[in-house]
Amino acid sequence: MLYLKGVSAYYGNLHILKKISLHVGEGEIVALLGANGAGKSTLLKTLMGILFPKGGEILFQNQKIEFLSTEERVRLGLSLVPEGKGLFKPLSVEENLLLGTYTWYNFKKKKEFERKLEEIYALFPILKTKRKAPAGTLSGGQQQILAIARAFMSNPKLLLLDEPSMGIAPNLVLEIFQYIQNLRENYNLSILLVEQNARLALKIADRVYVMETGKIIYEGEAKNALENPEIQRAYLGREVDREAPL
């Protein structure tokens, strides 16, 4: 469903992405790992049209998208949960969810919005309990759940998640990863998961790519990656030495 072929991207003169090629299949969870500064967030920004590539091609469902606007990409079925969540903290949970529908909502679609809200509340019950609360009053984990739910409001086919476990209490991290798995299972959603917590990401991913200084340096089945001693030592860091929380 998503193919990147030799994608390069720059910040000014800084060459950040160096001929990245990768793919995500329908209904697949693909983990993208790598040290700080490897270029993972830059890759997600390039996928969403926040940054435009200077070489290469991005195909989404057989359509070239690398020069489409962010809004056009969201309409096609791409949705990003950004690092830091990007919530509107003074607005309520429900208002944040409404903002997730900006590519399709209008007053004639109020009923559709209400149906979608009920679907979201069934998937993420905590959001129903807190629906009138300002997003900023939720715990870090609940805010992450809201950010994922908001991304889901745009009816995505491919969800891009930028470090969903960052700064979240361990028990809530498990809940969030369970939600990610449920979304794939119930909606056949494809997921590209950028994570620092390599062990956890590899537990739910089908395949994995490892990035280093703007290049893909490893590609394989997720379960094989954990067994590969060189990958463990060099690229997955201390996380793999810890007991898996899942």
Ligand SMILES: Nc1ncnc2c1ncn2[C@@H]1O[C@H](COP(=O)(O)OP(=O)(O)OP(=O)(O)O)[C@@H](O)[C@H]1O
């Ligand atoms: N807006 C920017 N302008 C210039 N350089 C940037 C900008 N954003 C990121 N960079 C640089 O680009 C490189 C890749 O950053 P990026 O955020 O994509 O890495 P990352 O793999 O997501 O790491 P992290 O886990 O720390 O977010 C880093 O060297 C970073 O300093």
